[in-house]
Amino acid sequence: EVHLVQSGAEVKKPGESLKISCKGSADIFTNFWVGWVRQMPGKGLEWIGIIYPRDSDTRYSPSFQGRVAISADNSINTAYMQWSSLTASDTAVYYCARHRRAATNPSDAFHIWGQGTLVTVSP
Amino acid sequence: DIVMTQSPDSLAVSLGERATINCKSSQTVLSISDNENYLAWYQQRPGQPPKLLFYWASTRESGVPDRFSGSGSGTDFTLTISSLQAEDVAVYYCHQYYSIPFTFGPGTKVDI
Numbered sequence A: 001e002v003h004l005v006q007s008g009a010e011v012k013k014p015g016e017s018l019k020i021s022c023k024g025s026a027d028i029f030t031n032f033w034v035g036w037v038r039q040m041p042g043k044g045l046e047w048i049g050i051i052y053p054r055d056s057d058t059r060y061s062p063s064f065q066g067r068v069a070i071s072a073d074n075s076i077n078t079a080y081m082q083w084s085s086l087t088a089s090d091t092a093v094y095y096c097a098r099h100r101r102a103a104t105n106p107s108d109a110f111h112i113w114g115q116g117t118l119v120t121v122s123p
Numbered sequence B: 001d002i003v004m005t006q007s008p009d010s011l012a013v014s015l016g017e018r019a020t021i022n023c024k025s026s027q028t029v030l031s032i033s034d035n036e037n038y039l040a041w042y043q044q045r046p047g048q049p050p051k052l053l054f055y056w057a058s059t060r061e062s063g064v065p066d067r068f069s070g071s072g073s074g075t076d077f078t079l080t081i082s083s084l085q086a087e088d089v090a091v092y093y094c095h096q097y098y099s100i101p102f103t104f105g106p107g108t109k110v111d112i
Helices: none
Strands: A004-006 A010-012 A018-024 A034-039 A045-052 A057-060 A069-073 A078-083 A092-099 A110-113 A117-121 B004-007 B010-012 B019-025 B039-044 B051-055 B068-073 B076-081 B090-096 B108-111
Touching: A004 A092, A010 A018, A018 A092, A018 A117, A034 A078, A045 A069, A045 A092, A045 B090, A057 A069, A078 A092, A110 B051, B004 B090, B019 B039, B019 B090, B019 B108, B051 B068, B076 B090
Parallel strands: A010 A117, B010 B108
Antiparallel strands: A004 A018, A018 A078, A034 A045, A034 A092, A045 A057, A069 A078, A092 A110, A092 A117, B004 B019, B019 B076, B039 B051, B039 B090, B068 B076, B090 B108
């Protein structure tokens, strides 16, 4: 069975950096787009961006471009999202998710989801 | 960006009754090249990650009960639960994957 396992909850101070991870249980990354979704406390889902680990082609929402960086390490089936300087507004649960089809076309629904990583940014 | 709207924001339905959720996109998500609607529906139960219910607007994901159905085309879509069960209490989101940035609707909360 395919799983995505995300790194654990983080508590950070404003201005600190952070890198969270999302690891696949098998060779499920190479030919699939993997993305990140934000859910702020009590709010809905926001699409952050996606990466194609085979060639690191990355697409971002303009709302998040420049604020986060998405990367991947194909050799260990792991995707990452990082911040260089956190703010309180980054407090949220972040989900990684894999697209449904193995394809170079980025247009697809999210099929497999990680359990979520809670990031809390507080002074 | 394509803006997704949903109605209602929330609804309460008796067990065994029908629930209908509407989703509207600000631009068409119907692709002329493959005649597919790039629209998905997700269910998010409290404390859990979202779960894919439908893709291509009406293709049911494996394992999703057939009391769930998805319909619509172009800019107007509907998710219907024909006979609400207790385990269907959740927030439901539509999602367009036609144009980057892909976007989600604001969600519709379904309660008993």
